[in-house]
Amino acid sequence: MAFNILIVDDSPAMRRVVRRVMDISGVDVGKYMEAGNGLEALVVLRSDWVDLIMTDINMPEMDGEELLIAVRADPMLAEIPVLVVSTDQSDARAKQMISLGANGYVTKPFMPATLSVEMNRLLGVEGVSDEGF
Amino acid sequence: MKASDFVRLVPDCCSEVLDAMYFTTVNGEIPLDWVDPEAPVPTEPPVSIAYSLHFAGDVTGHFGLSIEQKSAQSLAANFLGEESDDISSKEVHEVLGELANMFCGSVMSKVEGENKFVLSHPEEIHVTPSASEGDILISKLDTDSGVITVWVAVEGNPC
Amino acid sequence: MMSSLIVGIGDCKVSKQADDVLVTHALGSCIAVIIHDPVAKVAGLLHYMLPESSLDAEKAGQRPFMFADTGIPMLFKSAYQLGALKSRMIVMAAGGAQMLDPNGTFNIGQRNHTAMRKIFWKAGVIVHKEEIGGTSSRTVRIDVASGRVQLRTSGEPEHDMTANTKRKVAGDGL
Numbered sequence: 018m019a020f021n022i023l024i025v026d027d028s029p030a031m032r033r034v035v036r037r038v039m040d041i042s043g044v045d046v047g048k049y050m051e052a053g054n055g056l057e058a059l060v061v062l063r064s065d066w067v068d069l070i071m072t073d074i075n076m077p078e079m080d081g082e083e084l085l086i087a088v089r090a091d092p093m094l095a096e097i098p099v100l101v102v103s104t105d106q107s108d109a110r111a112k113q114m115i116s117l118g119a120n121g122y123v124t125k126p127f128m129p130a131t132l133s134v135e136m137n138r139l140l141g142v143e144g145v146s147d148e149g150f
Numbered sequence: 151m152k153a154s155d156f157v158r159l160v161p162d163c164c165s166e167v168l169d170a171m172y173f174t175t176v177n178g179e180i181p182l183d184w185v186d187p188e189a190p191v192p193t194e195p196p197v198s199i200a201y202s203l204h205f206a207g208d209v210t211g212h213f214g215l216s217i218e219q220k221s222a223q224s225l226a227a228n229f230l231g232e233e234s235d236d237i238s239s240k241e242v243h244e245v246l247g248e249l250a251n252m253f254c255g256s257v258m259s260k261v262e263g264e265n266k267f268v269l270s271h272p273e274e275i276h277v278t279p280s281a282s283e284g285d286i287l288i289s290k291l292d293t294d295s296g297v298i299t300v301w302v303a304v305e306g307n308p309c
Numbered sequence: 310m311m312s313s314l315i316v317g318i319g320d321c322k323v324s325k326q327a328d329d330v331l332v333t334h335a336l337g338s339c340i341a342v343i344i345h346d347p348v349a350k351v352a353g354l355l356h357y358m359l360p361e362s363s364l365d366a367e368k369a370g371q372r373p374f375m376f377a378d379t380g381i382p383m384l385f386k387s388a389y390q391l392g393a394l395k396s397r398m399i400v401m402a403a404g405g406a407q408m409l410d411p412n413g414t415f416n417i418g419q420r421n422h423t424a425m426r427k428i429f430w431k432a433g434v435i436v437h438k439e440e441i442g443g444t445s446s447r448t449v450r451i452d453v454a455s456g457r458v459q460l461r462t463s464g465e466p467e468h469d470m471t472a473n474t475k476r477k478v479a480g481d482g483l
Contacts, residue, residue: 169419173424173427175416175419228430
């Protein structure tokens, strides 16, 4: 099953890194879509099927928190898993985003394996776990 | 909070970011006026690239970094997982913008604790601040990828 | 009958013999890279000491497994020769402790870890499980048939550090 992935971050370099982590995780990606802020992301979401949204928080025009609120308020988008990838390392911020409906929270800087595990988890793909036999 | 309060935070946070995603070790801080005695005298002044962004929370101000082009190229290659020769100037700039963002975000996470903070989009600047400009801390980090100059300027405090 | 193959410092071994166990001791600031293809039932273990071969090009030619940048690619290539595929490989690492090295510096362990992560990032390889850092020496062993990895840190009981994957991982590079 091929997944459609939306990466939302005002940094093209970070969008590229996130995409690379997904590629080397072996996820079957049908389409990558990118957006530089929440407004652009909503345009994509209203015109294309998306299986997973990965979003930064601090972005111009519309930030990740506003995007998350908009996604959860729209019945057509509300069920899409959202993974937040942010420089804000505070527990309060993570809890706040989860309470707004985010399904996961990864802080920058991150190890590829950390992001990979979260991506796989939210896509419901059997991936690598660190549990032993 | 004053800029001098960031004196340990800046090298520690920058070190964490550089090691985690840029695969670069910070060997220590060097004096601002330090010149490598073994480096050949350049025929032209080295080209540097600088990025800055605004942060706002309980503490408000600007954060920035400056790095020589060659070192920036090496950092960008590490971040993107590519060979240095394959990295374009545009890609170098994009990576440096994200580096400034991650440096600042890491520092602000420690400063603000559970309080929210907002970071602006990093922008390239062509004039870097001097130590005499307001409440500012400038650090020069010696790394495996070259020297990176980092500064934090806090707004609202008298000089 | 179980056969223990000892991997020394600056050494590497691969095997697809079902009763083999690859083991390495005295992992201080050194790092062990442990790989396993659960389909081909191939395992490999590399014990490297230093991050970069450019530190000593002559030695790198004679003893490539001493260095991360020469040893890691050779570990993978050796495993491929026994039928392992990169897309199926489970990758683990242990070691990189902070110990006083002969030069009197403390951070070779951290540099070894950074070098390994850089090599894997560039090659498009995810490290599935790692136990890195601390200040104690480690011993690690992998059972070739099962891919089970046991780790012992000095002063602590042995434990299972196996990473389990049910899905193939795609990629190219190494």
